[in-house]
Amino acid sequence: MKRLDQTMTPLFTALKDYHSKNVIPFDVPGHKHGVGLRELADFIGDRVLEVDVNSMKCLDNLSNPIGVIAEAEELAADAYWADYAYFMVNGTTAAVQAMIMSVCEPGDKIILPRNAHKSATSAIILSGAIPVYIQPEINEELGIAMGVSIQEIERAIGKHPDAKAIFLINPTYYGAISDLAGIVKIAHRNGIAVLVDEAHGAHMHFHPELPESAMSVGADMAAVSMHKTGGSLTQSSVLLVRDGIVDAKQVRTTINLTQTTSASYLLMTSLDVARKQLATNGQEMIENVLTLVRDARDKINKIDGLYAFGKELIDTPGVYDFDETKLGINVRKLGLTGYEVYDILRDEYNIQMELGDNYNVLAIVSLGDTKENLDKLVDALYDISIKHRRDEEIKLKKSILKNPDLIVAPRDAFYSTKHSILLEDAVGEISGESVMVYPLGIPIIVPGEKITKDIVEYIKFLKEEEVVLQGTQDPYVDYINVLGIE
The missing domain is CATH 3.90.100.10 (Orn/Lys/Arg decarboxylase, C-terminal domain)
Known part of the structure; x- marks a missing residue:
């Protein structure tokens, strides 16, 4: 199959051409290229507001793209080995909702892990689907949920052969990967669609040492947060679709139920440019990310009381593979909770982590990170291990991440x-x-x-x-x- 020219940026090019013409705006938005919102323009720059424009013929329309947006979406589909790609400007939340609502009608069953994001729960409420929750594997030492096992999927299908879809996470927030390829084979053998929340995996498709992406193993749909690890602006996302079990036309119709008709061109053009960067230079950039995060992980693991977990977890329950760019650090042997370390890093060292939990803090290492900043994180953690350590480590509590009883849909x-x-x-x-x-x-x-x-x-x-x-x-x-x- 001939691939498309991934150096092209049709939407971004069209927006730059529009900007160069200095069009007189008598359409929305009302700030009129920033003239009507000077305080913001002075802070973020005139050009940002000059290209914050509305849909028009030369720039296409996200609700029914037939021009440059359609071309940009086709390039995104090609880059991720999908049949279709749909730009999303309401975040991956809207993409997850569109996936589930496209496949599930009221009363249809959907199999999903209990550690799915709230967007999946929202989609179940919106669609009227009935959730069949499966238990992700729990690493009690780390106190976090991992992936789901093949055996758990098979048991769920055995009990609910009429399920319309399986919803999976690839990777989990902390980087754990289920055997997605194996699950896809089992699901398709039973006529069940596989929907994947790939919010934290936008980068994985573009480096051979990272886990396989949803589209590369034959999943039917994947919601990809390009803004999280792919480089686009916050709130921009892509919904990827494979023809077959899923009707791509129905997906577009479903998206238009909830997605705005006033799509941001700042968000959409960032998707266009981020896709080009990943497709043409992603492997080299991600190679640098892996070098940085591996070095940081090694240094952190030499600090007494800290454990930066990684690929050694592979083949433990719920971990078929692992995304190394997720730098999870277990801190409980310092006698501190992850919540405490999260606050200390922010308040005393001006370092913002992605999250803290009972026992861990998590750093997302991605395309824009530098050795200097990772060294500062390592130095801060070393400092904390000396200044804030308590005599008694945090005692492990049995995880409560067991499925509550579902009494009412x-x-x-x-x-x-x-x-x-x-x-x-x-x-x-x-x-x-x-x-x-x-x-x-x-x-x-x-x-x-x-x-x-x-x-x-x-x-x-x-x-x-x-x-x-x-x-x-x-x-x-x-x-x-x-x-x-x-």
């Missing part, structure tokens, strides 16, 4: 009559809303699930650690909505 629970009660009084009740930690965005409880004592205690612990919690109507999560009339 999420869509039905979401639309049911609810009332608010104190969190500590909610044990045994059916939740009417989600509770999740952010970042991660993985729900602790979702609508329709039974609230247990362990879940209440875990949420209270997170509040004590001043972790950012989301999902409840009460911003402080002192109260939670449960099903039923008060």
